[in-house]
Amino acid sequence: MVTSTSALPNIRTQAETLVALGVHDLAGWTARALLDAAEPARDRHALFVIGPDLVSAAMLAPLVELRGKRGFVVTDMSDVDAFEAVVELPHTAAYVVDGLDRGDDMANWSPNEAGPALAAAQRTPLTLGEGLQWLLHRPDVLERGRCFMTIGSRRRLPDGSLDARTPAIWISNGTGRDGPAHRNAPKVGWCWAGNRHTWLGFASAAGRRPLDPLG
Numbered sequence: 388m389v390t391s392t393s394a395l396p397n398i399r400t401q402a403e404t405l406v407a408l409g410v411h412d413l414a415g416w417t418a419r420a421l422l423d424a425a426e427p428a429r430d431r432h433a434l435f436v437i438g439p440d441l442v443s444a445a446m447l448a449p450l451v452e453l454r455g456k457r458g459f460v461v462t463d464m465s466d467v468d469a470f471e472a473v474v475e476l477p478h479t480a481a482y483v484v485d486g487l488d489r490g491d492d493m494a495n496w497s498p499n500e501a502g503p504a505l506a507a508a509q510r511t512p513l514t515l516g517e518g519l520q521w522l523l524h525r526p527d528v529l530e531r532g533r534c535f536m537t538i539g540s541r542r543r544l545p546d547g548s549l550d551a552r553t554p555a556i557w558i559s560n561g562t563g564r565d566g567p568a569h570r571n572a573p574k575v576g577w578c579w580a581g582n583r584h585t586w587l588g589f590a591s592a593a594g595r596r597p598l599d600p601l602g
Contacts (some may be wrong), residue, residue, distance in 0.1 A: 394525065398483070399429035401524055405437070408450050408523065414441035414480075424481040427598055434484040434524075434592075439516045441480055443468045444540075444554075444575060447519040451573045453526040453558070458519070458573035462564050467575060470540040470554050472514045477597035484517055486510075486593025489528060489535050493589045498538045498553040498580045501589040512539040513590040515554045515575065521590070522556065522573060529558055529573055535590040536578065552577040555587055 395401065402425035405411065411421040414437050425435055444460070444467050451458035460467050476482065488510070493501050505512055513521070518537040522528060528535075534557035542550035554577050561570025578584060 395432050395434060395487075396524060397429065398425045398431050398433065398435040401425065401435045402429075404524060405435075410437060410442060410447075410450070410523075413446045416441075424598060428483050428596075431483065433596075434487060434517065434521055435598075436482050436484055436517055436520050436595075438476060438480050438482065439472065439514070442516065444470070444515045444519060447516060447523070448573070448575045451519055451522045451526060453522075453529055453573050454571065456569070456572035458522075458575065459559075459565075459569055461574060461576040464552075464554075464575065464577055466542065467515070467554070470515055470542045470550075472539055473541045473549075474511050474514065474539040475595075476514070477595055479597040481598045483596045483598060484513070484592045484594075485596065487513075487521060488591050489533065490588030490590050491533060494533075494587060495583045495585045496589065497583045498536060498578070498589070501536070502538055505589065505591050510591040510593060511595070513537045513592060514539040515556075516540070517592075518556050518590050519575070526573065529556065531558055532586045533588070534558060534586060535588045537590055549580070551580050553580050557587065 536555040
């Protein structure tokens with residue numbers, strides 16, 4: 388089980404990885420601005436996150452690479468960027484997420500069951516963007532039969548209710564509309580909020596801390 392951020396590289400190294408991937412360009416920053424944003428926490432082994440106002444899930448998914456296969460978003464989730472945070476995020480462009488857990492102990496729970504349980508444990512579910520940025524540094528967090536949902540992101544309908552779909556990240560079998568070219572690739576998809584899946588846990592964190600985006 389993946390339960391600790393201790394296996395993450397330090398935040399300075401994470402920032403360098405993001406620059407190498409071109410995330411600073413996606414965010415509208417210079418490489419120096421991104422590196423400077425990481426400086427206040429450079430030696431920590433938490434997750435350094437660029438916020439959703441700057442980089443979206445659709446931008447991040449193709450940057451995730453697992454054993455030579457690039458990530459993708461399923462064709463029936465063309466509205467992926469309409470799934471917004473339903474948890475409180477820091478009001479800074481860059482922030483840190485502590486105490487990551489893939490949530491294996493909640494495999495075969497439904498999102499409707501997992502949300503209250505995480506809240507009772509004083510943990511916060513990861514957003515889709517946070518989950519993808521975790522995988523940029525640790526793609527091996529995704530394993531066959533051990534992947535995760537990111538129920539910190541949901542899509543709100545015009546009447547204020549939540550779309551019944553909940554986002555998740557797992558490994559494609561390359562069947563159906565995914566196509567054989569996507570076999571074994573990291574996949575952003577969705578599951579119904581009331582359904583259970585033995586191979587999906589619920590990624591969560593102990594908390595989030597703000598960082599000044601300009602360092």
